[in-house]
Amino acid sequence: MSVALLWVVSPCEVSNGTGFLDSVREGNRVFDSSRHRNLVCNERNKRGVKQRWNFGSVRSAMVATPAGEMATMTSEQMVYDVVLKQAALVKRQLRSADDLEVKPEIPLPGNLSLLSEAYDRCSEVCAEYAKTFYLGTMLMTPERRRAIWAIYVWCRRTDELVDGPNASHITPQALDRWEDRLEDVFSGRPFDMLDAALSDTVSKFPVDIQPFRDMIEGMRMDLRKSRYRNFDELYLYCYYVAGTVGLMSVPIMGIAPDSKATTESVYNAALALGIANQLTNILRDVGEDARRGRVYLPQDELAQAGLFDDDIFAGKVTDKWRSFMKKQIQRARKFFDEAEEGVTQLSSASRWPVWASLLLYRQILDEIEANDYNNFTKRAYVSKPKKLISLPIAYAKSLVPPTRTLVTSS
Numbered sequence: 001m002s003v004a005l006l007w008v009v010s011p012c013e014v015s016n017g018t019g020f021l022d023s024v025r026e027g028n029r030v031f032d033s034s035r036h037r038n039l040v041c042n043e044r045n046k047r048g049v050k051q052r053w054n055f056g057s058v059r060s061a062m063v064a065t066p067a068g069e070m071a072t073m074t075s076e077q078m079v080y081d082v083v084l085k086q087a088a089l090v091k092r093q094l095r096s097a098d099d100l101e102v103k104p105e106i107p108l109p110g111n112l113s114l115l116s117e118a119y120d121r122c123s124e125v126c127a128e129y130a131k132t133f134y135l136g137t138m139l140m141t142p143e144r145r146r147a148i149w150a151i152y153v154w155c156r157r158t159d160e161l162v163d164g165p166n167a168s169h170i171t172p173q174a175l176d177r178w179e180d181r182l183e184d185v186f187s188g189r190p191f192d193m194l195d196a197a198l199s200d201t202v203s204k205f206p207v208d209i210q211p212f213r214d215m216i217e218g219m220r221m222d223l224r225k226s227r228y229r230n231f232d233e234l235y236l237y238c239y240y241v242a243g244t245v246g247l248m249s250v251p252i253m254g255i256a257p258d259s260k261a262t263t264e265s266v267y268n269a270a271l272a273l274g275i276a277n278q279l280t281n282i283l284r285d286v287g288e289d290a291r292r293g294r295v296y297l298p299q300d301e302l303a304q305a306g307l308f309d310d311d312i313f314a315g316k317v318t319d320k321w322r323s324f325m326k327k328q329i330q331r332a333r334k335f336f337d338e339a340e341e342g343v344t345q346l347s348s349a350s351r352w353p354v355w356a357s358l359l360l361y362r363q364i365l366d367e368i369e370a371n372d373y374n375n376f377t378k379r380a381y382v383s384k385p386k387k388l389i390s391l392p393i394a395y396a397k398s399l400v401p402p403t404r405t406l407v408t409s410s
């Protein structure tokens with residue numbers, strides 16, 4: 001992984017790394033698939049540029065009310081706007097497509113085997129870094145599975161920029177370069193094999209570039225910020241680094257043809273799952289993050305509970321801490337509940353891996369409780385037997401057809 005990092009910092013310098021980045025060593029543009037994708041991607045690009053709505057460092061936006069007064073928009077409202085736009089984009093693209101099936105691969109002599117090699121590399125990375133999730137993807141159709149691997153790898157690489165072994169060398173400029181590369185991926189000009197797999201994926205599925213840009217924005221936020229004043233600020237961060245994953249995944253997972261749910265409501269549930277996962281991550285990693293000088297927990301809620309940064313650095317489990325943690329866990333569970341309603345609406349083959357990931361992640365919260373809220377020095381994890389039991393439960397849940405109607409919250 002360190003290779004990918006170096007590579008963003010300085011595209012010419014490539015050092016040895018793990019298997020993750022072997023493809024990087026194959027040099028500069030190993031695969032140019034732009035020829036067969038220009039039409040799709042130019043069109044997508046135009047839309048991407050027109051629709052660029054990065055929140056940047058803005059925590060809240062001023063909007064005019066119908067009465068002409070200026071009001072502040074919360075992060076949740078701004079993110080919901082993204083959800084609506086994503087849902088509208090997908091609906092428009094599906095309406096204009098002849099059918100909802102995945103487009104066939106355009107035969108490209110010589111390049112096809114490279115492309116399949118590229119996906120093989122993504123599969124290996126995924127299998128290495130997220131074994132259970134990788135197993136879950138095996139139930140998906142081959143096209144969807146490959147696409148999810150490609151997205152997973154891009155997300156992992158993006159996270160590694162700020163969290164990996166070379167994170168201390170990462171500057172906002174390096175993230176800008178990573179974003180330029182992303183634009184190239186969506187224009188059909190991938191830089192390396194792993195990018196090539198993503199280029200192919202975004203040409204075949206109605207995936208929009210915005211959530212990818214927003215994830216990079218989340219990494220920028222992580223570079224410049226180590227405290228969150230309130231939940232509104234934290235929510236925005238969680239959207240950037242995790243809610244975006246939900247938005248990237250739905251166009252691949254697909255919505256069940258017999259679902260009566262609105263597209264927006266399914267996207268909203270996907271967003272909720274990302275937020276729930278990230279809140280869980282944050283609650284699990286309090287001690288680890290504090291040792292890196294980071295406190296993701298909302299400062300105002302800590303203060304209300306009579307707690308301050310020093311209490312977190314001291315890492316003592318007190319009654320104040322327990323009762324603070326109970327509330328945080330309760331909030332994370334609400335997001336999981338919101339997500340549950342959407343999983344059933346996904347296409348049948350995609351439901352199992354999503355249920356599995358939801359059940360497994362949610363159990364981390366139970367483990368924090370079981371550790372008596374000591375998330376300073378004890379890492380909450382789900383044991384192998386518990387993981388194994390969750391898989392058939394997830395499978396049984398995935399058999400439930402999408403009968404209920406999901407209503408869009410506003």
Ligand SMILES: CC(C)=CCC/C(C)=C/CC/C(C)=C/CC/C(C)=C/[C@@H]1[C@@H](COP(=O)(O)OP(=O)(O)O)[C@]1(C)CC/C=C(\C)CC/C=C(\C)CCC=C(C)C
Pocket residue numbers: 133136148151152155156159163241242243245246247249250266267269270271273274277278281282339340342343346353354357
């Ligand atoms: C309708 C409905 C419910 C649809 C499902 C939508 C869906 C598949 C949502 C997936 C949500 C999900 C798995 C979000 C990932 C959240 C997450 C853990 C983000 C992590 C960010 C940074 O956090 P941090 O640095 O604190 O964490 P670490 O200590 O480094 O772990 C991430 C690490 C960002 C990078 C994210 C990934 C590598 C995961 C990408 C996953 C996919 C593309 C596959 C998602 C598919 C399934 C089936 C789960």
Ligand SMILES: [Mn+2]
Pocket residue numbers: 159160163
């Ligand atoms: Mn990380």
